[in-house]
Amino acid sequence: MTEADEHAVPDYPTLLRLDGRGFVVIGAGQGIGRQTAHALASVGARVFCVDLEPERAARVAREVGGLPCSGDARERPAVERMIAEATQALGRIHGIVDIVGMARFADFLDIRDEDWDWAFDMVLRHAYLAAQVGGRAMTASGGGVLVFVASVSGLSAAPRHAAYGAAKAALVALVKSLAVELGPRGVRANAVAPGVVWTPRVSASLGEEGRKRNSANTPLGRVGRPADIAGAILFLVSDLSSYLTGQTLVVDGGVGQKFPYPPV
Structure with missing residues (x-):
């Protein structure tokens, strides 16, 4: 005899709401960061907008009714200050979204040591600091969520992407470790892996x-x-994904699923 399904049906729309929750968006000044700040604010979140450029942070904070902060997310003292200021301003940090990242592309045999180091500095160091400093704050206050922006370059290969791809692959691995270590302390960790996204920087680089x-x-x-x-x-930051951690969600329009047959 089949048992009756007595699980309560949640109010699914409310699972997307973030009313009153405090979020730090690192790299909020333009592109994906700006849109993320707007998305969070649209469902009730209080947003602490961090950017390297003070003017950008202030502009986006005005747009979403949030709070601005500037600093270099690759420097530990700066990240410690950001998290301390966010905690004071928000009362509690419920989540951190780290969108910082830049790329330089070169043939593998031509990569210089300083370019390799730069790639890991720009892709990974800020994520490590945000996760560690922010993770301490969230575990001390009941838990939270971490979301990072990885890349399809960290999941598959492309010419001239060796340094950038290796750094993004390391970020994907870091997310898995964070999920395992911080999950028991109430913190989820996930990533998004975009394909080609038409941000202002990409538009300027690739053109029409x-x-x-x-x-x-x-x-x-x-x-x-x-x-x-x-x-x-x-x-990923909402309660719709409350049982999801350690994952990298690919958002690439399906490019990664194509077999590269030569043109007919």
Whole structure:
């Protein structure tokens, strides 16, 4: 005899709400970071907007009714100050979203030591600091959630992406370790791995021809928008994903699922 399903049905729309919760967005000044700040604020979160450029942090904070902060997220004293100021301003940090990252591309045989070190500094060091300093704050106050922006370059290979891809792969591995170590203390950790996203920086680098080429290569027929990634981040920080940790969610329009047959 089959037992009756007596599990309560949750009010699913409310699981997306973040009313009154405090979030730190590192790299909030433009692109994915700006859209993430807006996404969080739209469902009731209080947003602490961090950017290297004070003007950008202030502008986005005004847009979302949040609080601005500037500093270099690769420096421990700066991150400790950010988390302390966020804790004081928000009362409690419920989540940290780290979107910082830049890339330099070169043939592997031409990569210089300083370029290799730069890639890991720009991709990984700030994530380590945000997770450690922010993780201490969240475990001390009842738990929370960490979300990082990785890349499809950390999951598969592309020419001239060796340093960037290796650093992003390390970030994916870090997320898994954070999930295992911090999960018992109430902190979830996940990542989003975007494909080509048309941020201001990417637009300036690739131009209109680059947009057309990447759109044609994507099963969904377009490049990603910053809001596409912000939507995935919103899911990962919300209670809709309360049983999800240690994962990297690929948001690439289906590019990674294509077998690269040569053009007919």
